[in-house]
Each structure stands twice: as structure tokens, then as C-alpha cells.
Amino acid sequence: xxxxxxxxxxxxxxxxxxxxxxxxxxxxxxxxxxxxxxxxxxxxxxxxxxxxxxxxxxxxxxxxxxxxxxxxxxxxxxxxxxxxxxxxxxxxxxxxxxxxxxxxxxxxxxxxxxxxxxxxxxxxxxxxxxxxxxxxxxxxxxxxxxxxxxxxxxxxxxxxxxxxxxxxxx
Amino acid sequence: xxxxxxxxxxxxxxxxxxxxxxxxxxxxxxxxxxxxxxxxxxxxxxxxxxxxxxxxxxxxxxxxxxxxxxxxxxxxxxxxxxxxxxxxxxxxxxxxxxxxxxxxxxxxxxxxxxxxxxxxxxxxxxxxxxxxxxxxxxxxxxxxxxxxxxxxxxxxxxxxxxxxxxxxxxxxxxxxxxxxxxxxxxxxxxxxxxxxxxxxxxxxxxxxxxxxxxxxxxxxxxxxxxxxxxxxxxxxxxxxxxxxxxxxxxxxxxxxxxxxxxxxxxxxxxxxxxxxxxxxxxxxxxxxxxxxxxxxxxxxxxxxxxxxxxxxxxxxxxxxxxxxxxxxxxxxxxxxxxxxxxxxxxxxxxxxxxxxxxxxxxxxxxxxxxxxxxxxxxxxxxxxxxxxxxxxxxxxxxxxxxxxxxxxxxx
Numbered sequence: 001x002x003x004x005x006x007x008x009x010x011x012x013x014x015x016x017x018x019x020x021x022x023x024x025x026x027x028x029x030x031x032x033x034x035x036x037x038x039x040x041x042x043x044x045x046x047x048x049x050x051x052x053x054x055x056x057x058x059x060x061x062x063x064x065x066x067x068x069x070x071x072x073x074x075x076x077x078x079x080x081x082x083x084x085x086x087x088x089x090x091x092x093x094x095x096x097x098x099x100x101x102x103x104x105x106x107x108x109x110x111x112x113x114x115x116x117x118x119x120x121x122x123x124x125x126x127x128x129x130x131x132x133x134x135x136x137x138x139x140x141x142x143x144x145x146x147x148x149x150x151x152x153x154x155x156x157x158x159x160x161x162x163x164x165x166x167x168x169x170x
Numbered sequence: 171x172x173x174x175x176x177x178x179x180x181x182x183x184x185x186x187x188x189x190x191x192x193x194x195x196x197x198x199x200x201x202x203x204x205x206x207x208x209x210x211x212x213x214x215x216x217x218x219x220x221x222x223x224x225x226x227x228x229x230x231x232x233x234x235x236x237x238x239x240x241x242x243x244x245x246x247x248x249x250x251x252x253x254x255x256x257x258x259x260x261x262x263x264x265x266x267x268x269x270x271x272x273x274x275x276x277x278x279x280x281x282x283x284x285x286x287x288x289x290x291x292x293x294x295x296x297x298x299x300x301x302x303x304x305x306x307x308x309x310x311x312x313x314x315x316x317x318x319x320x321x322x323x324x325x326x327x328x329x330x331x332x333x334x335x336x337x338x339x340x341x342x343x344x345x346x347x348x349x350x351x352x353x354x355x356x357x358x359x360x361x362x363x364x365x366x367x368x369x370x371x372x373x374x375x376x377x378x379x380x381x382x383x384x385x386x387x388x389x390x391x392x393x394x395x396x397x398x399x400x401x402x403x404x405x406x407x408x409x410x411x412x413x414x415x416x417x418x419x420x421x422x423x424x425x426x427x428x429x430x431x432x433x434x435x436x437x438x439x440x441x442x443x444x445x446x447x448x449x450x451x452x453x454x455x456x457x458x459x460x461x462x463x464x465x466x467x468x469x470x471x472x473x474x475x476x477x478x479x480x481x482x483x484x485x486x487x488x489x490x491x492x493x494x495x496x497x498x499x500x501x502x503x504x505x506x507x508x509x510x511x512x513x514x515x516x517x518x519x520x521x522x523x524x525x526x527x528x529x530x531x532x533x534x535x536x537x538x539x540x541x542x543x544x545x546x547x548x549x550x551x552x553x554x555x556x557x558x559x560x561x562x563x564x565x566x567x568x569x570x571x572x573x574x575x576x577x578x579x580x581x
Contacts, residue, residue, distance in 0.1 A: 023514065028513075054528060058530060082515075103403060109548075130232060
């Protein structure tokens with residue numbers, strides 16, 4: 001690990017009780033949901049991590065606690081460093097405090113996670129779906145959400161399947 | 171026609187996004203898109219207008235959402251690659267590169283130098299093709315029709331080169347984990363040299379038409395100003411960030427695929443307006459051409475694919491004579507190779523900015539999670555900030571200068 005990152009991880013361990021993992025020169029720091037906003041502010045202000053490069057989530061269903069990881073990929077332009085923060089979220093009413101006050105890019109990224117995974121962001125200024133239609137049911141990127149396919153129609157079941165197809169009928 | 175009636179847009183769901191004057195009906199809510207020619211695809215902008223001045227702009231995306239991230243989870247690492255061409259359809263080679271680099275990082279696979287050089291040549295040609303589409307369409311948006319025709323004429327040459335190497339003009343899937351699909355044909359070098367010879371004069375032609383054209387300047391200088399701090403807050407990257415004075419190009423700062431061997435400049439402008447973004451991209455055309463020429467001069471001989479048979483399928487000629495090759499071929503195209511239970515994030519510089527891939531394996535042959543950090547998504551999120559107070563006609567110029575690709579935004 002880069003010595004500069006080592007120092008940062010050490011502070012996060014002391015301050016926020018964080019743990020970390022390393023894989024192929026990447027550092028992943030695990031942080032409690034309650035301290036994520038403080039950790040992001042600390043990294044942005046004290047260590048110039050001014051760019052929230054990516055923000056996403058992973059679903060580990062059927063595990064329930066934790067079911068989701070919310071991932072923050074941060075980049076420091078002045079130091080040319082990257083660090084990844086991960087927040088563990090339980091499957092029952094998943095909720096994470098919003099990061100929009102630290103990075104405005106989190107606004108759309110959190111809307112995307114909300115839309116795709118059904119994780120709520122506490123205090124989000126504009127909690128609407130972003131990619132799916134407003135009246136969509138379910139959260140497509142969850143692992144218990146089927147991929148879906150079109151049913152093949154044959155002569156014997158053509159009409160039966162046609163009836164439940166979702167296109168407009170006369 | 172009488173059954174079609176104009177419908178008023180309800181303010182309700184957008185209450186927290188518009189000004190109070192919209193609630194009393196003093197300002198107007200107007201839909202622009204999703205079928206408006208200047209939105210470069212299916213983008214809907216909900217505008218709050220006071221006369222012709224934009225008070226608020228609320229982008230509505232998702233019309234082109236095809237669930238590529240979900241689909242990739244259901245395919246093996248090799249087969250999932252065809253989905254990547256369909257993401258940002260102006261940067262097919264670049265998407266391939268981002269994906270194969272992520273897979274190579276996850277499984278720890280080496281790439282021979284000839285494949286690296288070919289990757290650089292083709293992604294830089296792709297960058298030129300993408301910038302040409304941007305230049306042509308933004309010219310069209312601002313009523314410079316001939317530029318559009320010129321740009322597409324040159325883009326054809328590049329697409330022909332792609333067809334030569336991969337058999338496809340756009341959906342190439344040419345880069346594969348471990349190298350490239352197969353070696354380039356003998357005509358490749360002459361075709362690229364021909365392009366290198368004619369293209370500099372063509373750039374001069376575009377610049378003669380636009381750079382000092384008073385109409386072009388009128389429509390662009392001082393429009394849609396974006397300062398560096400706001401850009402970073404909104405995650406803006408690529409030419410848009412460099413036009414705001416931040417020198418950040420992943421090819422220079424974290425060189426990948428052998429970019430450190432080539433000598434090129436990163437154009438940076440400080441004004442941050444639409445014109446600065448134009449200047450940065452036009453200069454990038456010249457720089458990309460420099461890289462293509464150097465890479466072609468240095469192009470080493472040798473294999474174009476790793477010979478690690480646990481990840482790279484054997485060539486057709488081996489399958490007929492070697493039992494082992496037949497087994498590898500069969501295993502790789504049915505089951506696929508397995509990747510460790512771990513996650514990586516790998517990013518490349520696409521024509522629009524940082525194109526990142528978050529790839530997670532679960533020890534099996536299919537990706538557990540693929541997330542695409544697409545530059546257009548974040549670049550578009552800043553539009554509601556920078557159009558405030560401009561005219562609707564300027565919004566067209568600003569939108570053109572962001573260079574959005576809806577396939578990149580909606581995934």
C-alpha cells in the first residue's frame with residue numbers, strides 16, 4: 001500500500017473504527033453507515049479527494065445482514081491517489097445518509113442506486129427514480145429480481161400468451 | 171386530429187425543483203425532447219422558462235435504458251463483452267478496452283506489446299471518430315451544415331479501417347481479454363497511413379470554417395461557463411474538465427496500455443465556456459493523430475494475444491491438431507473461465523471523460539456485478555447548473571458542447 005494511503009487508513013481506523021482490505025493495489029475501507037458523511041468530508045477537506053469518481057452498490061442476496069455494500073470510489077487529483085469506501089447495509093429497510101452535501105455528483109448517483117437497488121438515502125434532496133419509469137415496481141439490479149425474457153409463442157399457446165403481453169390492444 | 175390536445179405539465183412532482191413563480195403560473199414549464207433533434211438522442215429536458223430565458227432545467231433520462239449491467243451478470247466474461255459495444259455507441263473500441271482491462275486486472279492476465287500498441291492505435295482512431303461526430307453535430311445544431319458533412323466524410327475512413335480489422339464498422343468487439351481478436355490484415359498499415367496523411371489538412375479545413383467565424387464565436391464565447399470547483403463537485407471529467415482549467419487526463423496521469431511511450435500534449439483551456447470546450451476537443455484531434463502515428467511507427471511484431479490457454483481460446487489452426495487445444499476451446503466457449511471472488515475498479519480516458527468499470531467476481535465464470543461509471547452521466551448532471559439565465563438557443567449550444575451520448579448515460 002502507498003505510504004500516503006497507509007496514513008489515511010490509519011486515521012480512519014482510529015476515528016471511524018474502519019477495517020480495510022487490499023486487492024491488486026486497491027484499498028477498500030469498510031465504514032459504518034453513520035460515519036460515512038464524516039469520512040467523505042474528512043477525505044475531501046484534509047486529503048484533497050475532490051472527485052467522487054464512482055458510486056454504486058452490490059447486492060449479496062440471499063444474505064440479509066449485511067445484504068448490500070454501497071461503494072464510494074474517490075480520487076485525489078493533486079496526489080494521484082484512489083481509495084474506495086464501502087458501507088455495509090442490511091436488507092431490512094436499507095438506509096444510508098446522503099452524501100449530496102459533500103459531493104453534488106452523489107445526487108444522481110444516489111438516485112440511481114435508489115432506483116436500481118431500493119436503498120434509501122436519508123436527507124436526499126430529490127428522491128425520484130432516475131432510469132426506470134416513475135410507476136415501475138421493484139428494483140432491477142437486486143439479485144432476487146429476475147432477468148426476464150419474452151415467452152416464445154407456439155400455435156397451441158399463442159393466444160394465451162398474447163393476452164398477457166404488455167403491448168396496447170384494440 | 172381533434173382528439174389530440176395539448177396537455178399541461180403538472181407541477182406537482184417537480185415542486186422542489188422549480189422556482190415559486192412556476193407554482194403561480196407566472197413562468198412556463200416546457201418539454202424539450204425526448205424527440206427533439208438537438209438533444210442528441212432520447213433526452214427529455216423539462217424547462218422552466220421566463221419568456222425565452224431558462225430559469226430551471228430538469229433533465230429526465232432513462233429512455234434508452236437497456237439494462238446492460240444486469241444482462242452482463244447473466245453472461246460469461248467472454249460473452250459479456252458484446253454488451254459493451256452497445257453502451258457508448260460512439261466509443262465502441264474504448265468501451266471494449268475499459269472492459270478487457272478490467273477483466274485482465276481481475277484475473278491477472280498479461281497482454282503482449284503488439285496487442286497493446288494495436289489497442290492504442292484503434293482507441294485513438296475511435297477518439298477521433300467520436301470527436302468528429304461531436305464536431306459535426308454541434309455544427310449542425312448551430313446551423314453550420316457543411317461541417318457536418320465534412321466530419322462524417324472523414325469518419326467514414328475510420329469506420330472503414332474498423333471494418334477492415336474486425337469485420338464490423340461499429341459493434342467491433344475487437345479487443346479480447348489477453349489481447350485482440352486476431353492480427354490486423356496487411357492492408358491495415360497503408361489504410362492508417364493514408365488517414366494520417368490526409369487528416370491534418372482536413373482539421374485545418376474545419377478550423378478555417380469555424381474557429382474564427384464570427385457567428386460561431388457569437389454563439390459560443392461566454393456561454394455555459396463552468397468553473398473547476400463546480401465541475402469537480404459534479405464529477406465532470408474529460409475535455410469538459412480540461413476546458414475548465416484542470417489538467418487531468420488518465421492517459422498521462424495513470425498511463426495504461428503503454429501510453430507512457432508516446433509523446434503527446436494534453437490540451438487545457440481556462441475559460442470553461444462552450445468555446446473553450448470546442449478548442450480543447452479540436453486540439454485533441456491533432457494530439458490523437460500524433461499518438462496514432464507514433465504507435466504505428468513503433469508497432470512491434472509478435473503475438474497479438476496472450477498464450478495463457480486458461481483464459482484465451484486457442485487459434486483455429488491448433489484445434490484440428492491438438493486435443494488439448496480442442497478441450498480448451500470447448501471449455502472456454504461453454505463454461506468460460508473463472509475469476510477470483512474479489513472486486514476491482516479500472517478506468518480509462520474515453521472521448522468524454524473517465525470511463526470506469528467496477529467489476530466483481532464470485533469465483534465463478536460470470537461477473538457477479540459490473541458497474542459502468544460512464545462519463546456522460548455525470549457530465550450531464552451539471553447542465554441544470556450551467557444553463558441558468560441563458561436563452562433556449564444557448565441551451566442548444568451548451569448541450570452540444572457537453573457531447574452527451576444517451577447510450578452512455580442510460581446504459
